[in-house]
Amino acid sequence: MESGMETAKLEDVERVFRRCDVDGDGKISAEDLRHCVGITGEGMSISLEEAEAVVKSLDSDGDGLLGMEDFVRLMMGNKGEEEKEIKEAFQMYLMEGSEHITPKSLKRMLSRLGESRTVDECILMISSFDLNGDGVLNFDEFMVMMQ
Structure with a gap:
């Protein structure tokens, strides 16, 4: 059972996911992730290669994109x-x-x-x-x- 704090964090992650999902298909590409880090990362940036490596390491279904569950793991880690x-x-x-x-x-x-x-x-x-x-x-x- 999730605590209220975990639920709030999950809702924040879902909101960020929707913002990063530029085309609204429920998936985030490496380019979307790169763009998202640029606008939400307070001066941070990552290269396309770094974004591709992140996507590849977390992509659970092998489609080369991050779904919501993949993105949650990225944002919340394996706590x-x-x-x-x-x-x-x-x-x-x-x-x-x-x-x-x-x-x-x-x-x-x-x-x-x-x-x-x-x-x-x-x-x-x-x-x-x-x-x-x-x-x-x-x-x-x-x-x-x-x-």
Whole structure:
């Protein structure tokens, strides 16, 4: 389920897509993309070759054009996939029944990874990213740490 913020961003991307889709065919060519970057990129420009490379790398159906889904991936990146990977990593550090990374669970995971740390060292590591000062890392704090 998308949050309101993600929906708003998606609507902005769709609006930009329609503006870049010069002929209104629901697709953006490399030339359209080049032109669009020129008018929306605040002084930015890309060569036709660069635009062609972008289109080629994101073109999901092989027609040499960017459809709406391709354009969304270009504009929003793979944030959903990235967050999923971070969430999986976060889960590895949790102890059963916990929703936070504790000094003890961090010590255990680091030990599994071949890095021996004391609980005090783990407390210090956690304190560097513990934004709310509760002594543990929640998922949002872990995401900040990973970025």
